[in-house]
Amino acid sequence: MKTILFYFFVLVSLVLSGNLNHVCGQSVAEISAIENPVVQLEAALQLPIRFDGDTIKLKNALAPILELADKKRSVALKWVYYMRMADGFSIAFDRINLSSERYYRLAEQLLRVHPDAELEMLGCAREGYYNFIYRRVKEAFPFFLRANDLKSKVNVKKIPLVVKHYQFMASFYSYIGDQANAVVYLEEALPFTKPASRERIDLINSIAVYLAKDSLNHQAFTYLNRAMDEAKLAKDSVWIGIISGNLADHAWRKGEKEKAIALVKKNIELSVRYNERRDAMRANLNLANWYIERKEWKLAEQYVMASERLIEDKPYFLKYKMELAKTKSNIMRGLGRGGDELKQLHLYLTLKDSLEKRMNDKEIQKMLWQRESEKYNRTIQATEEKRIRTKRMYQFIGVILILIFAIVVLLVNKSKIKIKMRNTLLERDQLALAYEKQLLDQELVILRNSLTEFTDTIRQNDVVIQQLRQEVIKISESDPAHMTQVTDNLNALLQQHIMTDERWQKFKHVFNKVYPAYLTQMRQTYPKVTENDLKILALLKLDLSNASMSELLCVSVEAVRKAKQRLKKKLEQTED
Known part of the structure; x- marks a missing residue:
């Protein structure tokens, strides 16, 4: 086994085992019939994937999900298939493996083509946790950074199994010492838990633990009491015992020692009864140290031995082995067994050196996390500044194009106005010409009539003149006196003619x-x-x-x- 801390192991085993609740027993046909998309994804994410390392059975078991995704053209179901295949190979190999990482990459590529903020956040959280539980902490940094960045952009109601995924994030942030952010994730997940459920009790208890790590004891005590109320309502003896142990620590710090001892004994009793070996081991060791403070050496030896019997030979128990050696050394000194005291003290120092090396590694990882966080934030800031610059450039280009368009429109309108004015002037000139032509035509008619009248007058005058001449001839013979008058008339007419x-x-x-x-x-x-x-x-x-x-x-x-x-x-x- 890899070096895995207990609470990490508990969380990942819950998710990767596919046995979270009754939905696990649903078939693909039943999953297909679910109308609510979030519930459907939750059901698919809980399909069994443990086949004792048989990856052929794993592929056959999940193939119907892929077929259903292709049939419905569902990006979300296809993403679930990739996630579960990655989980399955992780369980089959129990280590970092190329197959799991290949499916993570396929899921990532899928979301590049079909963006989905909720699925992208979950994918980052799951892959980050995959690296985290197998101790590739540095490799997990970018995924948790991206998931945390997406948190403000997602609708938490659209996230399937939001409680478990937010527990992934909280566990990681608690590991790197950011208890406040861990508490934020758990508090946001809390409304999605059922009342009096183990999931809700676990969440509230975890919030209390994280607050206690930040020395916010009063708030931690409040959450522990809430967790105890939920556990009693659920009649969950295991959690009643675990929370009793946590409340005992709080009571001991307040000086309520008898109450603390009673609570720890209750914790030990319930943990043993329900085979919670790790919790019973921790409670016995805690109680042994309290009896040392009271100098009750025999009772302290009794409980330290009970604790030693429950310790397993796994990396997670290194811290407790060191504490056990220190406790036994103190008891041996109290009982006057100098040789045994030195032996336990030597073991304690050896284990302490080993643990400090690991703690130093953890501190280095925290420093790396801070550096990666700053680097990521700088990258995000640079990207945002670039986006703003690009946006401004496009806005500037847009304004220029609008101005050009406005100028073109103005020029076109001006040209239209000129053409309209030109047409108006032309129409006016045409009207003037038409009017002038009309006047000329009228004048021509008048002149033509005048010329015709002139011609007619000439012809009439010719007749009158001829008549007058004949009359002159007649009068000259018959009436010489009237001759003068007629002659005058004739001359006058000729003069006019x-x-x-x-x-x-x-x-x-x-x-x-x-x-x-x-x-x-x-x-x-x-x-x-x-x-x-x-x-x-x-x-x-x-x-x-x-x-x-x-x-x-x-x-x-x-x-x-x-x-x-x-x-x-x-x-x-x-x-x-």
Whole structure:
């Protein structure tokens, strides 16, 4: 056997044996039917794994759990399978082994893919305890550090077998001298124990023991009384005896010696009756030392011999062997047996040297734990600082991207506004052009009507002029007196009818409005045409007769014909 302290052995044997309560007897089919996930995991974690070192039977026994996990695609059940296989190989080999560590690594890899804070904490606690009970204390440090770090991030109600796992943590912290943290774990686990159960009694008693180690005797006494009440309620004689022994120590320190002796004797009686050899050994040795203080040497010898008969040849009992040798040496001196006193004193010193070596190793381990804790905390702090820096960098990048996005949005909006304004201006210009065109069209209609009216007026005037001329001829023969008036009217009408240069310019302006670029194009196409030719072309465009043209231009009809012939010749020459 490896060097294993008793209370470590008790706890690990309870968990690894798979015989914690009635759930152990459940089959995989029954486990599959459990709806509550935490209860289901607790049932799976308590499947039997002791097969007298037969690892084939172990694999066959746990194979249905793996099949169930694959069938249900349950990460938690697969993790339980890896944990129980690691436990099984640990029991089969009773030492550190590669198979157990391989299954621990498989469980770790599983949770990397499917993170679960509760399972990760339990995995670290179990692997840390696996190293711890086989005396690889330094190797256990990282696992307990990680488990303790995860404690604040888990929901304790989701942790299967929370009492046992928190007992793992408490045992380790008590070993390294951190009794306060050990008490915290046990107090958090206490609500999950059943009233008047051995588990609850054990937990309360352990809290009292840890408080006593920190010299918090008053609080320890309170917890011992609570434990005794639970033990009496459960009618558990074994625990009544154990707690009686612890209360006896407290009574002796207070000076209540008779009460202390009575309690220890009760402890011895119940421990012997229920075969609790280790507790009976400790109680007998304790009582022997008290009788030495009272100088009752025979009674002291009687109880020290009873204690010696119960000591086993195991590393855990080294401390008690040393105390036994010291006690026997004191008794021999009291009885006057000098030779036996020296012999026991020599044995005591030998055992003390051996134990001190181990205690020194323990102190070194405590120092290593402190160093590892500081290193772990620095790593965590560095990781957190890096995470904060990374977060800030991402926040800075995010702000920059938001600013860039905002600038782009502003630019786009500004561009849209410009386009909208441009479109608005364009629409306004188009409306202005349309309005201007409308005005021009209206003006053109007016001018065209005016030109038409002008043409009609010319034609009417031609008729009136002809009539007046005929009337002049008639009147000149019949009424010379009226001749003057008619002649005046005719001259006045002719004066209004004749197209002077001023009237031509006004006429040409209107004509160009109605027939834009007509005259300009004629002048460009036929460079030889004169201004008088342009008049003829304009009047021809209005479809006026030669007579009308002659009246307008104040020339004879024959002159108009000749002018038209000359114009025609110019045009033909230009075309040739």
